[in-house]
Amino acid sequence: MVDADQTFVIVGGGLAGAKAAETLRTEGFTGRVILISDERDHPYERPPLSKGYLLGKEDRDSVFVHEPAWYARHDVELHLGQTVVAVDRAAKTVHYGDDGTRASYDKLLIATGAEPRRLDVPGTDLAGVHHLRRLAHAERLKGVLASLGRDNGHLVIAGAGWIGLEVAAAARQYGAEVTVVEPGPTPLHSVLGPELGALFGELHQAHGVRFRFGVRLTEIVGQDGMVLAARTDDGEEHPAHDVLAAIGAAPRTSLAQAAGLEIADRAYGGGIVVDERLRTSDPDIFAAGDVASFPHALFASRLRVEHWANALNGGPAAARAMLGQDVTYDRVPYFFSDQYDLGMEYSGWAPPGSYDEVVIRGDAAKREFIAFWVKEGRVLAGMNVNVWDVTDAVQRLIRDRVPVDTEALADPHVPLDRLAG
Structure with missing residues (x-):
């Protein structure tokens, strides 16, 4: 039975938010738990979107953190397709939905994640320009890659980071032609450096991916609303039926910023500033997952980590801290990738x-x-x-x-x- 004396609100329906809700219940919290997500799908994990699900090796239901009935069974009030528009720290309320519904909180967790960075070039409004962050994006891209493979179509990918390379691998396995445009000297240069970045370049080239290093996309050319080609700043034009923008992600901090919470400098990845307990500059508000910038004593730096393990572990850590437990979040950052x-x-x-x-x-x-x-x-x-x-x-x-x-x-x-x- 739920004890209405305390209410914990979670903003964000990704892995961090869902695991935080689960942890509150497993740790014995009997108050109200309200989880608000601007996505219409139940909370899901993102790695399959560029891996198994995109390749057709995993079905759609496999991506969800919990089965749909889990939330009602554990008295988690789930509000899907609802955007939180404001946090009133003085009144300790969140406002969400088109009608400005209010929910009071004793503790609040912001787990709003990150969003894809957008290409700032002409032609991004064409029908064949894609991003990959949400389940709906993956569903659409899965059909696109299958179609490109059948028709010997061309995909141009802007960015040779993890998402860009994983989609390149999937596209080649569908049979599509792939060109990757990357300003750096190697794939994954900002993560792995030149030594190991070159290895991933060789891997993809062996599977037929074409790279254009040291250049940027300057224009996406189309006709009748459809993509025809992508131009780069070296004057070349690359045939394309579709373009994927994979140039990184930005933390979704606008809600926290509007509420007056401290935001980290961009040199530290941006994000909401939290302490080792994942507590923000407001002691009753916490942040976890992609959006949080936390201090890590091991590396003597503030980090913002966008990977699955950070959401998996950060959500539960924040939940325990919300319950007043002694928490120090210092997990070693971890991620994985599968390509070919x-x-x-x-x-x-x-x-x-x-x-x-x-x-x-x-x-x-x-x-x-x-x-x-x-x-x-x-x-x-x-x-x-x-x-x-x-x-x-x-x-x-x-x-x-x-x-x-x-x-x-x-x-x-x-x-x-x-x-x-």
Whole structure:
């Protein structure tokens, strides 16, 4: 039975919000739980949108965090297709929906996620220009890729980040022609640096993807509302039937900003500033998932992490903090990707310029190896490629923060557990 004396409101129907609601109930919270989402679908996980679901290997129902009946069964009041338009911190209310419905809260969690960055070029209003963030986007893109594959059609992708590369892999597996336009010198340059970024470039080129590095999209050319080509700033024109904008995501902070909550500098990824308990500058408001910028003592920096594991772990951590539990959110960032026959897992945080060297353990040519980003002998990050069951050991090396012998680190015969503390 619900005790109406306390009400916790969650804004955002993604993985972070859904797992926070689940955690409130499993931790014994008996008050009202209200979850408000501007999407009409029940809360779902996003990785399948560019992986299994997009490829047709997973069905639609597999993406949802809980079955639809779970919410009523656990007394979670779910409001789908409703946008929260304002937070009144003084009155401790949120206003949502077209009619400005009000809901009072004792504690509030903002888990509004991120949204795709938009191309600022002529032609983005054409019918064949796509983004990939929501389930509806994936449903549409899935049909587009199948059609392009049947008709030998061309897809131009702006951006060689994770979404761009995963969609490129899916498109090639459907049989579509793919050109990727990327301003950087390699794919994934801002995440993996040139050493490992080049490996992903070679992987995709071996599967027929064409890259144009060091250039930007300047115009999408169309006729009768349909895409015909994409132009780049080197003067080239690339045939295209469809274009995917995969140039990154921006945290959805407008609600928090309008409420007067502190927002992080863009150098730290933007996002809502939270402390180690995921509490914002208002002690009764918390933030988790893609939208939160949290301090991480391990990396001596404030981070905003857009990956699945951050939502999976951050939502429950915020829920426990809302309940007054002693919480320190310091998970090692983790994400994974599947492209063709390459599977990888990445742990840590090592942007270009933060490390001295990349140490390779295994055979990079065969794409069976572990890469370590190392500074002064300390492991900042590790990526295992087609090598499994090593994530715990890699994360222990990162958490140890003690110098390791890089020759031993590179030697597959030396167990990682022997190097980790």
